[in-house]
Amino acid sequence: MTVGRGADEGQPELAIRNVGLKYMTPEREMIALSDVNLDVAAGEFVALVGPSGCGKSTLLTLMAGLVPPSKGRIAIRGANVTAPSHRVGFMFQKDTLFEWRTVLQNVLIGAELLQLGKGASQVRAEELLVGYGLEDFLHSLPHQLSGGMRQRVALARTLLPKPDILLLDEPFSALDYQTRLALSDEMVGILRGEGKTVVLVTHDIGEAVSMADRVVVMSRRPGRIKSQFDIRFASGARPTPLQARALPEFNDYFRKIWDELDMQSPAQVLQ
Amino acid sequence: MRRQDSIVARTAAPAPETVMASPEYERYLASLKRQRMMVRLWQLAIIVGFLILWQISPNQGWVNPMLTSYPSQVLSTLIELVKNGSIFQHTWSTLFSTMIGFGGSMIIGLVLALSFWSFPNVYRVLDPYMVVLNALPKIALVPIFYIWLGDESSIYAMAIIVGVFITTLMLYTGFRAVDPDKVKLVQLYGGSRLDVIRKVLLPGTVPMMISTLKVNVGLSLVGVVVGEFQSAKSGLGYLIIFGSQVFQMNLVMTAIVVLAIISAGLFAAIQLLESWLYRTRGGNV
Numbered sequence: 001m002t003v004g005r006g007a008d009e010g011q012p013e014l015a016i017r018n019v020g021l022k023y024m025t026p027e028r029e030m031i032a033l034s035d036v037n038l039d040v041a042a043g044e045f046v047a048l049v050g051p052s053g054c055g056k057s058t059l060l061t062l063m064a065g066l067v068p069p070s071k072g073r074i075a076i077r078g079a080n081v082t083a084p085s086h087r088v089g090f091m092f093q094k095d096t097l098f099e100w101r102t103v104l105q106n107v108l109i110g111a112e113l114l115q116l117g118k119g120a121s122q123v124r125a126e127e128l129l130v131g132y133g134l135e136d137f138l139h140s141l142p143h144q145l146s147g148g149m150r151q152r153v154a155l156a157r158t159l160l161p162k163p164d165i166l167l168l169d170e171p172f173s174a175l176d177y178q179t180r181l182a183l184s185d186e187m188v189g190i191l192r193g194e195g196k197t198v199v200l201v202t203h204d205i206g207e208a209v210s211m212a213d214r215v216v217v218m219s220r221r222p223g224r225i226k227s228q229f230d231i232r233f234a235s236g237a238r239p240t241p242l243q244a245r246a247l248p249e250f251n252d253y254f255r256k257i258w259d260e261l262d263m264q265s266p267a268q269v270l271q
Numbered sequence: 272m273r274r275q276d277s278i279v280a281r282t283a284a285p286a287p288e289t290v291m292a293s294p295e296y297e298r299y300l301a302s303l304k305r306q307r308m309m310v311r312l313w314q315l316a317i318i319v320g321f322l323i324l325w326q327i328s329p330n331q332g333w334v335n336p337m338l339t340s341y342p343s344q345v346l347s348t349l350i351e352l353v354k355n356g357s358i359f360q361h362t363w364s365t366l367f368s369t370m371i372g373f374g375g376s377m378i379i380g381l382v383l384a385l386s387f388w389s390f391p392n393v394y395r396v397l398d399p400y401m402v403v404l405n406a407l408p409k410i411a412l413v414p415i416f417y418i419w420l421g422d423e424s425s426i427y428a429m430a431i432i433v434g435v436f437i438t439t440l441m442l443y444t445g446f447r448a449v450d451p452d453k454v455k456l457v458q459l460y461g462g463s464r465l466d467v468i469r470k471v472l473l474p475g476t477v478p479m480m481i482s483t484l485k486v487n488v489g490l491s492l493v494g495v496v497v498g499e500f501q502s503a504k505s506g507l508g509y510l511i512i513f514g515s516q517v518f519q520m521n522l523v524m525t526a527i528v529v530l531a532i533i534s535a536g537l538f539a540a541i542q543l544l545e546s547w548l549y550r551t552r553g554g555n556v
């Protein structure tokens with residue numbers, strides 16, 4: 001199922017134009033984002049990396065329509081984003097499962113709030129969960145699941161209303177390393193398979209390079225876009241994240257992006 | 272609500288692998304069981320010891336029986352009151368007022384806490400008053416309520432007011448502690464403020480509501496008994512005051528014993544509610 005690939009050439013799926021965000025606390029006025037410009041094509045997988053506090057997660061909440069930008073505009077297929085929409089799915093760092101709901105009921109929360117048909121949603125929810133190997137846990141409560149399973153439930157919840165665009169806010173960072181590698185492999189497979197447009201925020205360069213088609217580096221606050229890298233691998237078919245980590249290009253991209261991030265003495269750390 | 276036409280039949284959680292228990296493990300289980308028995312035994316020993324001491328102290332002339340009465344006399348007074356039926360009337364009237372206090376402070380507390388959550392500025396304005404009212408000894412209000420509301424309503428008002436401020440503050444704290452990302456999640460699906468309340472705040476603070484109920488058991492009973500001291504013509508508080516005025520310690524002690532049973536019963540009921548909610552919470556929201 002490919003979504004949006006047939007849309008107007010020329011018109012990006014997601015367009016961010018001169019976006020700035022300023023917010024105020026009693027202590028000070030802060031410019032979180034300034035002059036951000038970014039286009040994401042339909043079906044593209046973009047990773048946003050940057051030093052912590054650079055506003056990359058904030059940019060994601062702007063794309064989701066949770067917070068309006070103070071300047072500029074964000075558009076999906078040409079239509080301005082003013083409020084959250086079911087066409088955009090969002091995954092948090094924590095799985096934000098409701099402890100008082102079963103796995104199935106958690107996946108169905110979006111269907112309830114969007115008032116989608118009950119029967120069809122239930123069937124789809126079960127299909128998704130079965131597809132992720134959770135068929136034995138449909139009626140379990142979240143606390144009975146491991147971290148990786150919980151995050152898969154969150155993925156099913158996000159995909160249930162069939163969003164075209166997925167915004168992922170460090171969705172793997174609360175998981176242990178092995179689970180994180182395995183789950184990112186699985187998720188990239190699912191998302192590419194469904195032709196979703198994805199924006200992933202991460203602080204993990206390896207994750208960004210192995211998963212994304214393009215890595216966008218943001219500068220320190222006030223966050224702006226510093227540079228972008230198209231990730232290309234010599235081998236024919238697109239490698240899975242795990243395969244990508246073993247390829248020579250992976251290290252080249254890693255090093256280049258590390259240099260861009262402007263950390264202290266990268267040469268010493270890497271040599 | 273579960274549908275039967277779902278593509279996957281309801282699957283039980285996979286059964287844990289059964290392994291033959293080793294002798295060490297058997298011994299460990301036995302020692303756990305012994306520990307639990309010992310705790311029960313000591314609990315029983317304390318109450319029995321207390322009753323025996325209470326019975327023999329006046330008998331032996333260690334204390335004045337006029338002041339302490341005896342457990343045996345309390346029992347015979349209780350039987351007498353049961354026979355003439357008056358204990359039921361007193362107990363019911365106290366229990367009824369306590370329930371009103373329970374329900375009233377929970378409902379009013381929920382409404383107040385939800386409006387504080389919805390309108391933070393209201394909370395900012397009222398915060399100091401809430402704190403002062405919560406700290407104020409509500410018992411001081413008994414005479415005022417009696418004058419304003421009369422003998423019956425003043426008891427209900429006392430039962431509600433002793434618990435309502437702490438209920439509000441606890442529930443509001445519970446709402447504030449709800450993960451903000453869960454609120455965002457509902458907003459992402461276009462959920463309104465009412466949806467946030469129904470889907471996240473209320474189900475998410477059920478444990479806090481239970482704690483609030485537990486606090487309120489004690490508070491509401493205090494409110495009712497003190498209210499009855501002032502104005503009632505029935506109720507256990509009335510029985511206590513009447514008994515002390517005619518210097519009938521049997522009556523006073525009997526009423527206190529019944530109060531102890533009521534509070535134990537209410538507490539047990541809340542625990543039942545808690546475990547029932549715990550078991551069904553996945554299925555009912």
